[in-house]
Amino acid sequence: MRVEGRFVVYKRGGQVVHIMSGSSAPAADFVVNKGGPKRSFPFRGDETLEVMPLGGGNEVGRSCCLLKFKGKTIMFDCGVHPGYRGEESLPFFDEVDADQVDLLLVTHFHVDHAAGVPYWLTKTAFKGKTYMTYPTLAICKLVWSDFIKVSGVADGSGNLYNDKDIQDTISQINLIDYHQEIEVEGVRFSCFNAGHVLGACMYLVQIAGVRVLYTGDYSRQEDRHLMAAEMPGVKVNVLVVESTYGVQVRFRLLGDLAVQISQHSMDTLAYGAAEARVESNVLVVVVVVVIVIVIVMVIVMV
Ligand SMILES: [Zn+2]
Numbered sequence: 169m170r171v172e173g174r175f176v177v178y179k180r181g182g183q184v185v186h187i188m189s190g191s192s193a194p195a196a197d198f199v200v201n202k203g204g205p206k207r208s209f210p211f212r213g214d215e216t217l218e219v220m221p222l223g224g225g226n227e228v229g230r231s232c233c234l235l236k237f238k239g240k241t242i243m244f245d246c247g248v249h250p251g252y253r254g255e256e257s258l259p260f261f262d263e264v265d266a267d268q269v270d271l272l273l274v275t276h277f278h279v280d281h282a283a284g285v286p287y288w289l290t291k292t293a294f295k296g297k298t299y300m301t302y303p304t305l306a307i308c309k310l311v312w313s314d315f316i317k318v319s320g321v322a323d324g325s326g327n328l329y330n331d332k333d334i335q336d337t338i339s340q341i342n343l344i345d346y347h348q349e350i351e352v353e354g355v356r357f358s359c360f361n362a363g364h365v366l367g368a369c370m371y372l373v374q375i376a377g378v379r380v381l382y383t384g385d386y387s388r389q390e391d392r393h394l395m396a397a398e399m400p401g402v403k404v405n406v407l408v409v410e411s412t413y414g415v416q417v418r419f420r421l422l423g424d425l426a427v428q429i430s431q432h433s434m435d436t437l438a439y440g441a442a443e444a445r446v447e448s449n450v451l452v453v454v455v456v457v458v459i460v461i462v463i464v465m466v467i468v469m470v
Pocket residue numbers: 276278281364385462463
C-alpha cells in the first residue's frame with residue numbers, strides 16, 4: 169500500500185497545518201481549506217486515512233492529534249496550551265464528536281501532552297478507553313494535581329478540573345507496557361520506548377492492516393537515565409513524527425528515524441512540526457505537518 173501525498177493547508181485559529189508532499193506527489197498541489205477541519209491522505213482506491221491535529225499545529229503546546237481510518241477514531245495525546253487559561257488552553261475539541269472517539273493514547277506526562285486528559289475524560293462525552301504506561305500515570309497524578317494549583321486564578325475558577333475529577337480520571341486509565349499488544353474494537357496497538365522522559369512511548373497502531381506509528385516527543389540520543397527511542401522493526405505505512413526542532417539540530421534525528429523505517433521497505437508518511445522542510449528519501453513519501461510541542465517540562469518550572 170502506498171501513501172499518495174498532497175499539500176493541504178488548514179487554518180483555524182492558531183492552527184496552521186502543512187502537509188508536504190513527498191517525491192511522488194506534485195509539489196505545487198496546495199489546497200487551502202479554511203472551512204473544514206479535514207485533511208485527507210488518500211490511499212489507492214477509495215480508502216482514506218485522516219490525520220487531524222486538534223492542537224499543536226504551528227503553535228507551542230496542547231498536542232492532540234486524531235487519526236481516522238475505517239470508521240475508527242484514535243486520539244493521540246491530550247495536552248493544554250501553557251500560554252492560555254481555562255478552556256482556551258484546550259485543544260479544539262469542538263472539531264470532533266467526543267463520543268465517536270474510540271481510544272485515547274497518551275505518549276508521556278508533559279503538560280502539553282497530558283494535562284487535558286482529566287478534562288477530556290470527565291467533561292466531555294468521550295466513552296472510549298484511555299491508555300498510558302505505568303510511569304506516565306504515576307507522574308501524571310502529580311502533574312494534574314500541580315496543574316490545577318498553578319492554572320486556576322485565585323478563586324480557582326480558571327481550573328479545568330478539580331481533585332475529584334482527577335481521581336475519576338485515574339480510575340478510568342488503562343495501563344500498557346512497552347511491547348505489549350492490545351486490541352480494542354478492532355484496533356491493535358502497542359508501544360515502544362521513546363526516550364525523552366521516563367515512561368514516554370511511541371504508539372504503533374494497526375487498523376485493517378495499515379500500521380501508523382505516532383512518535384510523540386522522542387529522543388534518539390541515549391543518556392545516563394534513558395535509552396534512546398526504539399525502532400519498532402516492523403513495516404509502517406504512516407509515520408506521524410514529532411519534529412519541533414525538525415529544521416534545527418534535531419532534524420537529523422527526524423531524518424534518521426524516517427530513513428531507518430524506510431529501510432524496512434515501508435511506505436512512510438512523516439508528520440511533524442516546525443517549518444515544513446523535509447527531505448524525501450528514495451523509498452518513502454515524506455509528508456510534514458506543522459506541530460510545535462512544548463518541550464519545557466512545566467513540572468520543573470513550577
Ligand atoms: Zn515532552
